[in-house]
Amino acid sequence: METRKDEDSESIYMNVDDNGANHSEVYENFFADTATPKAGSQAVSEGKQVRSGRPAAVCLGLLCVLLLAVIMGLSTKHNAEKEQLWNRFNNVTMERDQLQASFDNLTIERDGLQRQLSNIEILCPHGWRRFKSSCYYVSHNINTWDHGRQDCRGKEADLVIITSREEQTFVSGLASNFWIGLTDRDRLRQWKWVDGTLPISGYWMRGEPNYYTYWNSGTFIHENCVQVASNGYDPLFNWKKVRCDRLHTWICEKMTRCVIKYINVKEEKKSLSQTVLSLKVERETLLSSIRNLTEERDQLKSSYQNLTKERDQMNKTMNELKDKLMSADNVTEMFNVEGWKKFGSRYYYFSTEEKSWNKSRQDCIERGADLVIINSREEQEFIKKGSRDVWIGLSDEEREGEWKWVDGSALTTTFWKSGEPNDFQRGEDCAVFLLCSLPLRTWNDLPCTHSVAWVCESTKRPA
Known part of the structure; x- marks a missing residue:
């Protein structure tokens, strides 16, 4: 009995020492050993082998689960970043297309303005x-x-x-x-x-x-x-x-006077179509390179700003030229009646003589008119185009300081010089238009007996 116990103990220690060398056999025989019961020292030895292999299997399983979770997390993050990059790419592409469309429209508008500007010719009369x-x-x-x-x-x-x-x-x-x-x-x-x-x-x-x-x-x-x-x-x-x-x-x-030259509309349309086709080809070329998208967008923004400034400058030039045309063709229409000019719907007579205010008004009445009444800034600027100082139909003879027009209407819009009217020496009761003054502030009060040229105004066309 004692000998048997010693043999069993020796067998247990031998199995423990051999555990490291036969570690792989534990995994192969794990399920088989647990299913088949053993007796004696063999059962004890195999039981220790099973207990030492279970923690390794659990750790390996946990590592696999952790690795799977990490892989799934990275995959989700990758897909989200991919979606963001794709959305950003679509947004930048859309913005580039919009800028390109604006660039195309501004280019066409600029070309049209340049053609209109080139069609305006500045002329002088023969011999000038x-x-x-x-x-x-x-x-x-x-x-x-x-x-x-x-x-x-x-x-x-x-x-x-x-x-x-x-x-x-x-x-x-x-x-x-x-x-x-x-x-x-x-x-x-x-x-x-x-x-x-x-x-x-x-x-x-x-x-x-x-x-x-x-x-x-x-x-x-x-x-x-x-x-x-x-x-x-x-x-x-x-x-x-x-x-x-x-x-x-x-x-x-x-x-000088400006004249608009007319060009062939069909040729202009054909040239415009060729320009649009050329710009479309250029746009397709721009779409071919995604790497340079940001740089192209910045260039288009810069071109857009420059074209906007150029368009505004051209619009300003066009408006100035149109104003000159209106001024030359419609505002100061000349008539065969000597000394008369037309402004708007009224007619104005610019005298070449100089008389007192009352005699000047009498001359206007004999012409079927009266001394000019200035009711607007435009009419003030028109009278400014004359060549000498003139009487206007404004006085305070009836009551000092109460200025009225010759038709009895009260004074509303004024263009007095600085410090005027001052009724110097208590004898200045009539208003005169001084050309040497600032563009708008030209009115001054003078004695009505002074000799000055005058301007008559009439609503009827002079005979």
Whole structure:
């Protein structure tokens, strides 16, 4: 019995020592051993083998479950990121297509505006020379300063007004020894252009203006007019002050007029179709490269902004040209009746004489009109286009400080100069339109007995 116990113990220790070498057999015989009961030392030995293999199997199973969970999580995350990237790609593609469509439309609009702009031609009358936005006429004979200006007015122009260095150089090359529209007749040594503005810069000869005075038959004669002496002189230093009764040629100046040229509509349509087809091909080329999508989008945005600015500039230029056309063709329509002009639905007479306010009004009444009543900014700007200071139909003769128009209506819209009306020395009861003032603030009060030119206004077409 004791010998048997020792043999069993030895067998148990041998099985424990051999457990590491026969570890693989545990997995192979696990289910078989548990299903078939063993007796004695063999059962004890195999029982220890089963108990040492179970934790390894459990750990392996948990690792497999954990690995499966990680794989499923990564797969879900990958699919979500893939969906986000696809949505982003679709959004960027849609935005690119919209920008491309805007680019196509703006390109077509720009081309149309360029064609319209190219169809506008700036013209001057026959025998006139053009420089920038003005036309110039050089007389073929000589005469006094006053006669030269009268001739220019007959041509719907006036003696030349030089406002820039470039214009001075251009005008100096047209003729020699000619009159320009600069004088100090109104006030000695205060030089003004014929439109009442002061010269910004002068191109006088050395020593000019010298203010010499001549004594002739008991009268002082001043040099109140300016000629340009081009022969042998620097074109930037050739103004000379002379007597207005000298005989010289003269140069007239007026604004250019614009004419729209008509082109073949079919050719324009064909050219436009070719442009659209070319742009579609270009769009397909842009769609072929996804890697450069962001860069192309930025370029299109930049082009869009530039085209928008270009379109706005072209629209501004077109509007300015249209305004000039409207002003030239519709606003200042001339009639065969001398001295009359049309503005809107009314007719205006610009006098060439100077009389008191009451005599000026009487002249208007005899013409079937009355002194002008200014009710709007546009009418104010129209009167500003005249060539001299004029009476208007506004006075406070009946009651001091209560200004009324000649039709009895109260004054609502005003264009008084700064500080006016001031009733200087309590005798200024009539309103005069001063051309030398700011573009809109031109009204001043004067004594009604002063002699000034006038403007009549009528609702009926003059006979």
